[in-house]
Amino acid sequence: xxxxxxxxxxxxxxxxxxxxxxxxxxxxxxxxxxxxxxxxxxxxxxxxxxxxxxxxxxxxxxxxxxxxxxxxxxxxxxxxxxxxxxxxxxxxxxxxxxxxxxxxxxxxxxxxxxxxxxxxxxxxxxxxxxxxxxxxxxxxxxxxxxxxxxxxxxxxxxxxxxxxxxxxxxxxxxxxxxxxxxxxxxxxxxxxxxxxxxxxxxxxxxxxxxxxxxxxxxxxxxxxxxxxxxxxxxxxxxxxxxxxxxxxxxxxxxxxxxxxxxxxxxxxxxxxxxxxxxxxxxxxxxxxxxxxxxxxxxxxxxxxxxxxxxxxxxxxxxxxxxxxxxxxxxxxxxxxxxxxxxxxxxxxxxxxxxxxxxxxxxxxxxxxxxxxxxxxxxxxxxxxxxxxxxxxxxxxxxxxxxxxxxxxxxxxxxxxxxxxxxxxxxxxxxxxxxxxxxxxxxxxx
Amino acid sequence: xxxxxxxxxxxxxxxxxxxxxxxxxxxxxxxxxxxxxxxxxxxxxxxxxxxxxxxxxxxxxxxxxxxxxxxxxxxxxxxxxxxxxxxxxxxxxxxxxxxxxxxxxxxxxxxxxxxxxxxxxxxxxxxxxxxxxxxxxxxxxxxxxxxxxxxxxxxxxxxxxxxxxxxxxxxxxxxxxxxxxxxxxxxxxxxxxxxxxxxxxxxxxxxxxxxxxxxxxxxxxxxxxxxxxxxxxxxxxxxxxxxxxxxxxxxxxxxxxxxxxxxxxxxxxxxxxxxxxxxxxxxxxxxxxxxxxxxxxxxxxxxxxxxxxxxxxxxxxxxxxxxxxxxxxxxxxxxxxxxxxxxxxxxxxxxxxxxxxxxxxxxxxxxxxxxxxxxxxxxxxxxxxxxxxxxxxxxxxxxxxxxxxxxxxxxxxxxxxxxxxxxxxxxxxx
Numbered sequence: 001x002x003x004x005x006x007x008x009x010x011x012x013x014x015x016x017x018x019x020x021x022x023x024x025x026x027x028x029x030x031x032x033x034x035x036x037x038x039x040x041x042x043x044x045x046x047x048x049x050x051x052x053x054x055x056x057x058x059x060x061x062x063x064x065x066x067x068x069x070x071x072x073x074x075x076x077x078x079x080x081x082x083x084x085x086x087x088x089x090x091x092x093x094x095x096x097x098x099x100x101x102x103x104x105x106x107x108x109x110x111x112x113x114x115x116x117x118x119x120x121x122x123x124x125x126x127x128x129x130x131x132x133x134x135x136x137x138x139x140x141x142x143x144x145x146x147x148x149x150x151x152x153x154x155x156x157x158x159x160x161x162x163x164x165x166x167x168x169x170x171x172x173x174x175x176x177x178x179x180x181x182x183x184x185x186x187x188x189x190x191x192x193x194x195x196x197x198x199x200x201x202x203x204x205x206x207x208x209x210x211x212x213x214x215x216x217x218x219x220x221x222x223x224x225x226x227x228x229x230x231x232x233x234x235x236x237x238x239x240x241x242x243x244x245x246x247x248x249x250x251x252x253x254x255x256x257x258x259x260x261x262x263x264x265x266x267x268x269x270x271x272x273x274x275x276x277x278x279x280x281x282x283x284x285x286x287x288x289x290x291x292x293x294x295x296x297x298x299x300x301x302x303x304x305x306x307x308x309x310x311x312x313x314x315x316x317x318x319x320x321x322x323x324x325x326x327x328x329x330x331x332x333x334x335x336x337x338x339x340x341x342x343x344x345x346x347x348x349x350x351x352x353x354x355x356x357x358x359x360x361x362x363x364x365x366x367x368x369x370x371x372x373x374x375x376x377x378x379x380x381x382x383x384x385x386x387x388x389x390x391x392x393x394x395x396x397x398x399x400x401x402x403x404x405x406x407x408x409x410x411x412x413x414x415x416x417x418x419x420x421x422x423x424x425x426x427x428x429x430x431x432x433x434x435x436x437x438x439x440x441x442x443x444x445x
Numbered sequence: 446x447x448x449x450x451x452x453x454x455x456x457x458x459x460x461x462x463x464x465x466x467x468x469x470x471x472x473x474x475x476x477x478x479x480x481x482x483x484x485x486x487x488x489x490x491x492x493x494x495x496x497x498x499x500x501x502x503x504x505x506x507x508x509x510x511x512x513x514x515x516x517x518x519x520x521x522x523x524x525x526x527x528x529x530x531x532x533x534x535x536x537x538x539x540x541x542x543x544x545x546x547x548x549x550x551x552x553x554x555x556x557x558x559x560x561x562x563x564x565x566x567x568x569x570x571x572x573x574x575x576x577x578x579x580x581x582x583x584x585x586x587x588x589x590x591x592x593x594x595x596x597x598x599x600x601x602x603x604x605x606x607x608x609x610x611x612x613x614x615x616x617x618x619x620x621x622x623x624x625x626x627x628x629x630x631x632x633x634x635x636x637x638x639x640x641x642x643x644x645x646x647x648x649x650x651x652x653x654x655x656x657x658x659x660x661x662x663x664x665x666x667x668x669x670x671x672x673x674x675x676x677x678x679x680x681x682x683x684x685x686x687x688x689x690x691x692x693x694x695x696x697x698x699x700x701x702x703x704x705x706x707x708x709x710x711x712x713x714x715x716x717x718x719x720x721x722x723x724x725x726x727x728x729x730x731x732x733x734x735x736x737x738x739x740x741x742x743x744x745x746x747x748x749x750x751x752x753x754x755x756x757x758x759x760x761x762x763x764x765x766x767x768x769x770x771x772x773x774x775x776x777x778x779x780x781x782x783x784x785x786x787x788x789x790x791x792x793x794x795x796x797x798x799x800x801x802x803x804x805x806x807x808x809x810x811x812x813x814x815x816x817x818x819x820x821x822x823x824x825x826x827x828x829x830x831x832x833x834x835x836x837x838x839x840x841x842x843x844x845x846x847x848x849x850x851x852x853x854x855x856x857x858x859x860x861x862x863x864x865x866x867x868x869x870x871x872x873x874x875x
Contacts, residue, residue, distance in 0.1 A: 020824050021831040022725055313845070317838035355813075355842070374816050374839065378832035385835075 001284075003236045003276035004227070004267060005194065007166060008243035009143070010048070011073040011109050012040055013346035015369050019379055024386040030340065035369060037083050040076075044084040047247035052090040054246075054257060058264055059099045066264045067099050067275040070243065071143050074107035074127055075346055077134070088134065095135035101277035103166070104128045104139035110345035111309055113144055113153050114296070115323035118330075123342070124160065140164065141278040145347045147196065147240070148306065150296040151186045158191030163282045166240060169195035170297045170304035180234035182281060183291035192282055193291055196240040196299060200226065205241040209254035217255070220262035224270045235285055237273070240299070301356065309350040314377040318350060321384050325391050332394045340387055344380075352376035446867055447480045449592040449609060451583060451602035455485050462788050463622050466654075466678050467598055473679070473860030479867075482590050484605070486579055573636070580604035587612045594618060594867045600625075600637060603644025616649040616870040618863075624661050627709055627783040642666045649870045652676050652863065654786040655807020674866055677811050678786045679856040680795070693773050697730045698834050701774040701798075703767065703789060704781075706737030711780035711803065711820045716743055718780075720750045721827035722834075727755065729834060734759040734770055771796045776833045780820045781806050790815060794851045799843040801829040811854060814846040 017032035058066050072091065080087045094100045106112055107127040112120035124142065132138045141164040142157045149167035157165050169179030179195035203223075207213045215222070227237065242249065250256040267273050276284070300308040310319055322344060329341050353373045370376040450471065454464035471481045583605030587595075595617045597606030603619055610617040625633040625641060645651050645666050651673045653659040659675045662668050693699070700722075702715045712733060719731040733743060733756070740758070747756045762770055771777070777793035777800045784806035791808065793800050794815070802809050803820035816833070818825040833839050867873075 020828045021835075022721060022824075022827070024725070312838075313841040314838040317836065317841075355846075372813075372817065374814075374832075374842075377838060378816075378828060378836065381832065381836045381838075382828070 002234070002273045003281060004273050005069070005236055005238045005276055005278060005281060006067070007069045007071070007103065007143070007238070007240045007278070008245075009071055009241070010076050010243045012036070012043070012076045012079050013109065013348040014075055014079070014343040015039075016349070016379055016383055019383045019386075021382050021385075024382060025389055028340075028386060028390060030383045030387075031343070032369070036079060040079045040083045043244060043248050044080075044087050046252065047244050048084075048087045049090060050252075050257065051243065051246040051260075052087070052094060054261055055100075056090070056094055056097070058261065059094070059097045062264055062268070064099055065268065065274060067101070067277045067280065068094075069101040069103055069141070069277045070094075071103035071105045072131075073105060073109040073145075074123075074130060075109055075343060077130065092135060095137065099277075101141065101279050102131045102135045102137055102139055103141045103143050103278065104131060104162070105143050106145055108342040108345045109145045109347055110342070111145060111148070111319065111347050111350065112345060113148060113156075114306070114310065115319060116326045117156065119323075119326060121156065121160065124157070140282070141166065143167075143240075146309070147299040148296055149193070149298075150293050153296065154185035154191050154193065154293070155187040158185055158188035162191065164192040164194060164278045166194045166238070166278065167196070167293075168297055168299040168304050169197055169238070172304070173291060173293050173297060177291075178231070178234060180230065180237055181288040182236060182285050183289060184287040186290045186292045189287075189290060192278075192287055194236070194238050194278055194281070195291070196238050198299070200237065201239045201241050204239065204256075204259070205245040205249060208245075208250045208256060208259070218259065220259055220266040221270070223259075223263065224266040224273075227267070227271045227273055236276070236281060308354050308356060309347055312353070312355050312373075314353045314355070314373060315350045318353060318377060318380055318384070321381070321388070325388055328391045328395045331398055332391060333398070334394050337387075337390055337394055341391075344384060344387060349376070349380050353380070446478075446594070446864065446871075446873070447592040448474065448482070448867065449587065449590060449595045449615075450481050450483045451579075451595070451597040451605045451609070452483055452485050453599065453601040455483065462678075462786070463599055465681075465788065466622060466786075469679060469681050469856040470860060470863065472681075473856030473858075474863065476857050477860055477864055479860070479864060482586075482592060484583065484586055486575065486582075576601055576604055576640070580608045583608045584612055593871050593873065596620060596863075596867075597644065597648075598622060600641045600644060603640055603647075606644060607647045610647065617647060618650045618652060618866060618870055619644045619648040620652045620654075621645070621658055621662055621785070622654055623785045624658065624665070626661055626665055627658075627785050630708060630782070648672075650674060650866050652866060654678050655810050657805065657807045657810065658785040674862070676859050676862045676866070677807065677854070678788060679854040679859045680788060680791045680851060681856065682852055695730060697728045698775040699730050699732060699773050700776040700778060700830055700834075701732045701734060701770060701793075702778050702780070703734040703762065703770060703793075704779065706733065706735050706740040706743060708739065709782055709784070710735075710737070711782045712737075712739055712743050713746070714780040714820055714823055714826060715778055716746050716750070716756070717823045718778075718827040718830060719756055720752060721823065722830050723752050723755055726831065726834070729755065731756045732759060732770070732774075733757070734762045734767075736761045767792075768796070771798055774798045776801060776830055778826070778830065779803060779806065779808075780818075780826060782820050784808070791851045791854065794843070794847040797844050797848055799833045799840060799847065801826065801833070812850065814843055814850050 014031045015035050016030050017035075019030055055068060070091070077088070095102065104124060104127050106120065106123040107130070108123060110123060112123055128139050140162060142162045143166040144153060147166060147168045149165065154165055165185070174195070179197045183193045183195065185191040185193055200223075203215070203218060207215070208218055210216060230237070246256050246260060264275065267275070296306055297304050298306055298308070310316060325341070329338070332338065352368055352370050353376045355373050370379070450467070452464070452467045455468060467483070471483055474481055579602065587609035592613075592615060595606050595609045595613070595615055597603050597617065598620045599622045606617050606619060609615070625637045645662060645668045649672070651662060651668055653662055653673060653675050655677060656675050659673050662673050663670050700719070702712060704710045706712045715731070715733065722729055723731075731752075744758060747753055759770070771793050774793065775798070777790060777798045779787055779790050779800065779802045781787060781803050782805060784803065786807035787802065788808070790800040790802050790812070799816075801816045801818060802812070804817050805820050809815070809817050816829040818829055
């Protein structure tokens with residue numbers, strides 16, 4: 001049986017507020033609550049809620065036959081919890097059907113795989129645990145931020161016990177091979193690798209509403225017609241995309257909901273394909289061979305490389321500044337600092353600094369709050385400058401404590417030290433509600 | 446294609462960016478085989494002449510037999526405005542001009558009627574009279590040379606352009622390098638405004654130096670959008686000798702403002718931003734190079750903010766001093782309130798100095814490797830300055846891409862667009 005593997009990525013970063021250099025050392029709150037709340041509510045209303053309703057309806061309609069999978073970043077989950085908890089409820093309803101697989105990723109949608117392996121593993125474990133708690137299923141499949149993958153990243157993930165990892169079916173790694181088979185990692189053959197069919201995926205996510213496109217308008221029947229022209233030996237069609245494709249990137253008026261609503265029926269009636277989740281594919285199919293990816297790939301741009309996040313001097317400096325804090329962070333146990341450490345790692349911050357699209361690239365304007373990559377860089381560097389001061393203070397404070405007191409007394413002492421200065425008092429208030437930056441801000445006022 | 450071009454100044458005798466731009470454009474046009482007859486009020490004889498004719502308006506004999514002339518004179522000859530509204534004129538310049546005028550003042554104030562009039566060639570308080578006389582001279586030139594199209598630069602020459610158009614029937618292109626709104630904010634000089642609007646209305650095509658200015662021309666002057674075209678200015682590529690010999694005598698980083706200290710250039714925003722930066726990082730020096738009617742106010746404000754030891758005034762700089770200043774600078778700031786184009790950031794970038802420019806400038810439309818802020822947003826301005834001083838990535842990026850970006854802005858390309866507009870206006874085919 002041949003399978004369509006539909007996977008949707010759900011992610012929203014904590015966008016930073018305008019953080020000036022004169023805030024450094026004085027104001028430790030970096031997030032643009034208004035904008036974040038506004039965007040999350042808008043996208044929930046236009047995409048997450050109606051799309052989840054539609055998926056639930058389809059699953060009920062086709063019994064157990066319609067399968068989909070999601071990964072939801074930790075930063076998106078945090079914001080759902082704060083602003084639109086109904087979105088989490090609707091995902092839980094989907095989880096309860098048993099037809100939906102939840103995939104693990106890094107908690108903060110970070111680039112930690114490039115900066116610090118220990119941190120990477122920490123974030124994957126965090127997220128895996130969180131998904132298990134929320135949706136009562138232990139993720140067996142992993143997708144990295146931006147589908148970034150290399151042999152060694154895959155090896156790490158394989159060693160962590162994951163069955164499958166998703167990545168891009170980049171032309172330059174495939175060569176003559178087809179993305180429509182299952183492969184395994186080059187270093188750890190136990191790990192299966194699913195490759196995105198970028199042509200058919202992008203037909204939905206990028207070209208769907210493009211009226212100049214020769215195939216416009218795309219209908220479910222036309223799409224199934226294409227499935228039938230695939231080589232009959234090909235086993236799987238991996239359609240991976242942002243969930244925001246449905247209703248946000250492609251507005252409701254383009255007919256995107258109708259397309260997805262009619263897709264399962266068209267697949268069942270007019271083709272020999274069915275739907276499967278990555279884990280089902282793992283149980284059912286054998287890999288055709290290993291895929292070699294010595295240098296990291298991603299799903300971005302023509303090049304499918306990392307240059308969108310670490311392609312220029314701005315990004316290089318910001319990333320190195322960020323990950324230079326890794327060692328000190330490991331000595332910190334202030335939950336607010338750890339939260340900010342995570343939020344500042346989201347790949348989006350580095351994406352905003354990219355100078356690649358000075359010439360072209362409408363896609364990149366999506367959700368970009370900055371007028372220029374230079375503005376994005378300055379703002380981020382201001383925030384990280386403040387953050388590094390806090391980390392340093394935290395390490396010093398912890399260091400003194402261990403010198404002065406026995407470990408048994410430590411927790412009490414921490415509180416005392418925290419209260420000793422007004423700045424620290426603010427931090428203490430924050431730690432009372434770690435996951436809720438909005439309420440923290442109110443408390444501060 | 447032959448062009449009769451009216452300008453007001455030409456290198457090396459310039460008081461503003463207009464002369465430099467005219468020079469670049471004529472050179473660019475010459476590369477495309479366009480013949481240019483350039484008329485300026487007073488040529489000194491040492492102007493470069495390559496590929497175009499420079500006519501000294503002072504040498505033209507006036508012929509008043511034509512009725513058109515009389516008509517024209519009647520319309521325009523009695524307009525006068527005060528000197529403080531004159532563009533590009535800074536106090537020093539005014540002082541110099543004034544003494545020159547007083548010393549040289551011969552009883553020929555009404556020399557419109559003499560056969561030859563000696564133009565001062567500088568912006569002065571009798572500018573309106575000169576504008577009118579220049580228009581009269583234009584008629585003689587227009588009748589004596591061959592050309593396909595008339596091209597007039599800025600309002601000073603619009604009257605001349607209109608006159609030439611009337612006598613020859615050739616299409617008129619007016620080139621807007623600045624408008625009265627840029628120079629004076631909302632308190633526009635009505636007379637200048639009228640001259641500008643008449644020129645643009647009489648013109649067959651209007652060229653603006655930026656979309657920013659194009660918008661002003663359309664909205665404030667009511668000119669139909671379809672005849673207004675943007676041709677961004679360019680810069681002359683120069684092979685400057687290495688600036689390594691310039692020694693900086695202070696350890697601190699230097700942030701520079703260079704330009705006329707007038708309302709249009711936004712010097713006050715620079716001062717306030719400096720204050721914000723210095724509060725956090727005292728190891729920076731700010732330099733305000735230039736003079737103008739706001740200079741004393743700026744000096745007072747700097748004293749008031751108690752940053753006199755970190756904020757320096759150089760007065761007016763020219764030629765090699767400007768290059769020297771750029772070579773010493775770590776950041777160049779142009780916080781203009783309203784800048785039709787603004788060529789100085791390009792000069793800074795050419796010497797690998799990172800720039801912060803206001804979004805209210807035409808040059809912001811062509812630059813990507815520059816920090817852009819709203820002129821009024823002092824916080825953003827201070828932040829941009831601080832960013833360049835403290836985050837190495839910016840300096841690296843600007844060093845890598847800034848110079849090449851500027852070098853790609855060639856007058857040749859700008860001239861090609863202008864040539865298209867000529868063809869368009871004359872109805873000639875290429």
